[in-house]
Amino acid sequence: MTIRFFLTSVFWILIFSLTGEAFAQQSSTLEINKADLLRGAVGFDRLLGNVEMKHQNSLIYCDSAHFYRAENRAQLFGRVRIKDVEDPITTTSTYAEYDGNTKVAKLRNNVVFTNQETTLYTDYLDYNRETNVATYFNDGKVVDSTNVLTSERGVYEVNFERITFRQNVILVNPDYTMKTNNLIYLTIPKTSETKGLTNIVSKEGYKLDAQNGSFYDTQQKQFRFFDGIVETEESRIKAQELFYDETKAYYEGKEDVRVLNKERQVEVYGDNGKYWEDRKYSLIYGNALVRKYFEKDTLFMTADTLISQDSEADTARYLLAFNSIKLTKADLAGIADSLVYNYADSSIRLFQDPVMWNQKSQISADSMIFYIANEELDRVYMKDKAFSIMTDTLLNYNQMKGREMTGYFVEGQMDRLIIEGNGESLYFALEADTLTQGVNRILSANIKLTFQDGAIRKANFGIRPDGKFTPVQKIDEKVSRLDGFNWRIEEKPDRAAIDAWRKPVEIDLDAENLFNDPDVKIEMPTEEQIQEKLGKSGLVPIKTMLVPLPKKGNQIEVELL
Template identity: 80%
Template sequence: MSIRLFHTSVFFLLFISFFGESFAQQSSTLEINNAGLLRGGKGFERFLGDVEMKHQTSLIFCDSAHFYREENRARLFGNVRIQDTEDPITTTSSYAEYDGNTKVAKLRRNVVFTNQETTLHTDYLDYNRETNVATYFNNGKVVDSTNVLSSERGIYEVNVEKITFRQDVVLVNPDYTMKTNHLIYLTVPKTSETKGLTNIVSKEGYRLDAQTGSFYDTQQKQFRFFDGIVETDQSRVKAQELFYDEAQSFYEGKEDVRVLNKERQVEIFGDNGKYWEDRKYSMVHGNALVRKYFEVDTLFMAADTLISHDSEADTAKYLLAFRSIKLTKTSLAGIADSLVYNYSDSSIRLFQDPVMWDQKSQIVADSMVIFIANEQLDRVFMKDKAFAIMSDTLLNFNQMKGRTMTAYFKEGQIETLDIDGNGESLYYALEADTLKQGVNRILSANIKLTFQDGVIQKANFGIRPDGRFIPVQMIDEKSGSLEGFAWRIDEKPDRAVIDSWRKPVEIDLDATNLFNDPDVKLEMPTEEQIQEKLGKTAPGAEKKASDLKSAKLEL
């Protein structure tokens, strides 16, 4: 043999050795490693007892098998187990079909798919070893160290540790139960994401609902809801995007936030807000609004920022409002720069140029305190530069001013007015409530006025009052009003003003909730129905379905 021919032969042998081994490793042919008994069959080989097959990195075990050598596929009967030698994946079932060309295993009845801490239970599973994707249909259950998830259909993408659950999805863990129709669960970080309607009930009975989906970190116990509501015995919190940290009992809402304190019957609205449930402390800002419910009436208050605290101590139960305060009730309206509402005594403290209106009256002071009793305005205390104006039946303005002033109300109208310090009063004398006679102007350290239907009926003055009467024909602009008089009725807010600031959209308390739907027992579909769902109906499907029906007889 020549040297050239020798070198050529060696190269050819090395080429065959190297690429032959590579081809063998990549071969998609099913191999028979072991079987107790071999029997011939029509178009297939029948193996009985302790069957072991091999396909690339997978070992396949079963009690018996039909091996279609030319088609490179097998039907597996009894105690089927497919075990990957490289990945920690094991699948068991009562029956399976395995295609060596497509690398697809169709497992039926009592299927258990295990990947480390995650186990999937179902009766119908298609597992594509090429893509490492397992698809189940007609009810499946996934169990890991924290959660149990079930649904009618699902896709398990093993390479990315992602499971997508569809239709009648239920997630159960020690802290809560979730229902939805579309959930994506990542098994390693143990996070779940839902799309569409999502309803949750916690172990304490709290309700957490989202209309357009949610995200939940099951280990950190942090929720994020979209168009969501969280409801407890004491409160209800809603927002377009609502974050909830269960461990911290903390909520944060964005867009159309609302917090209802059920005990106090106070509801707060705003663009953004935060709420600490344990402390019962909330802060809302951005076109903020308060709605205080009474039995027969409702008080509305608009502000830029609201802070509410409802702690166990009575002295620490309050509501703070800042900037551009506007409030209105059926017989009450007011404005101020800032406000404090004390829940313990139902008092409202107004600061920085507050103005209050009640039917026919207006009161102004540097600061004032309003007390509400039995859902009605009870009394108002005004401090420093207090000024009260009441209109009579002829629309004249009766006026009083002093250092401090206390007005007492009955059935929504002023009944008495006490002025203490530097008191001044100006009120019109009428004849039969139809004819103006003149003006009474009185200076006194202390003045007490009694009213009926908003008209002064009686006046009591302190020691040595200084007064004079001005006939109607002598009344001019100066004598007809006290210094500092300003009728500011055009600033009086009403419901239209409140609604232009923020008009709450009422919550639909009867909205669809999946927990209200009865549990439905699913019927097992036929193979044809499965293939139709998957959109994979192929020639010969009827024969395969027939083979599947007869599989139990052939075990």
């Protein structure tokens, strides 16, 4: 290769490079398509009447403009419209500034930004055509086919069809109204995601609140709340993560789930849960807990799994509990493997080695049913291997057993006991409630006993009872115990045992709610304030009397000052 050829090649490479740069610069230059009048001024050109300019893929229309040719920017006045010839985006306003170098349009006053079905209304909008990002501040409103969203500030990322709303965000659609301070809305799938406190009120008056944000598919009508609460007229549901399908009326919660039935005054807790609103059916599992609220007292119950059915029919209202049953109330406590609570008659059925304690008595059987009336233990029915133990004033163990037993309570204490089938009774005879005389042991098919402070006061036996009295001097372990005796007081649950299983954290019903805040209208600046602000930045438009001149064909008349 000769030196001359090498230098020639370098020369043409430089020429092509410079030409490419010039072409690139030219492609980003604002161009004048037409105007009724073009007048020169110091540092800029005045375009007057039916102005049309072009920048890359955008056509710019306005009533008049100041074109700073050297700076490649323009100020646009009156009926401003910027239309993208390739994308379905059109922006209108009464004033705008357009920079051809940065590709940023600053639109002010009555701004309308339209992208297919989505329209943004505001008075202050900066639109970067390079990144296709529109930013508004000092109030804006976005409307599409489903929702209306308003906020103080927002960013519309057109390429991603994503709008980020900040400060005093309100989303309104036909089904609900949402308030938050940080919301991301995707215009194509019509989904919204919030950060931080989020409050929703449905058209039916339901309240849906989240402390740590939410996600909502507005078309599928599916919500997901974080540290959320859904409250209706009949129920209140809370979870660390709460999913709600409005169409199916279905809830699903994860971590610290709780469901309150307001009518029944029953609240259930668990690690996870599901609730079908139409069926009023709930499933709670994982360290489950029940609180049944009475006027004077509360019944607590633990289980591995809870199923609640609250149908319209009285016979179909129940609560099922499985495995590790423990329950406690002021006047009773109990354990069992499984349980059925019937809402209609306030009966509780216990299965598989159930044991109940109330004050001075312990009862056990293969299965049992006890009933609550006027918020107190009313009666209990025990079936198969029924065994009752009561302590008297001297802490002796009075014992009864039989195939079936029915016990009746007064003010929380055993008042009378009826034994049917293979009845056996062992009770201590006392003198003035201070001295044990001996032990009575009686066998009878049927036995009826009445008590006072745990001591037997009266006994009625069936036909031909078989009885034996043992004086105190001859009482030993064998004489003082019926077969099957097992005093299990160490298994009796209390509130400490309930709290160790799951200790409910009370809901703060006075927590912050954006619907409680008064609606404040942000005052928009006046035209004079806008002009003053623009003046301080050196962007005040020069007001000129417009004198229309006759056109000469397609030529633009130029008048130099």
